[in-house]
Amino acid sequence: KNLITQKNNLKSEQSKFSMIDSFAKFSKIQRKINAIDQDLTKLRTEKNSIxxxxxxxxxxxxxLGLLLFILSIYYRYSPVFELSSSIDLTPFNHMISYPNEN
Structure with missing residues (x-):
């Protein structure tokens, strides 16, 4: 905002001078305006990239979170993998087979 106000102030100051009569002052102010424009474009590109x-x-x-949520709701009652009955995971049986009541 500070750069924009500086640019507007310089443009209003530049409009007071005639380009033909006082070219040196006019071009000096124009160079300042061009430098401010370059700074503004650099700030805009940085902001856009961020x-x-x-x-x-x-x-x-x-x-991805929505996709995982939808898939977990859709496949809620289908097992991910099944272990044979010979494998016993006694402390974790109820936690592992939670959605399936098998």
Missing amino acids: ILHIGLTHGLKIA
Whole structure:
């Protein structure tokens, strides 16, 4: 915002001078305006790249989270893998076979 106000102030100051009559003052102010424009474009590109980076990372995380949630609801009652009855995981039997009541 500070750069934009400086640019507007310089443009209003530049409009007071005639390009033909006082070219040196006019061009000096124009160079300052051009430098401010370059700074503004650099700040905008940095801001856009940060927003893009954050948007992509969080967007992908949200999409994958929703996909996992939908798949876990859809396949809620189907087992992921089955162990033979000869394998005994006694302390963990109820926790492992939670969705299936088998």
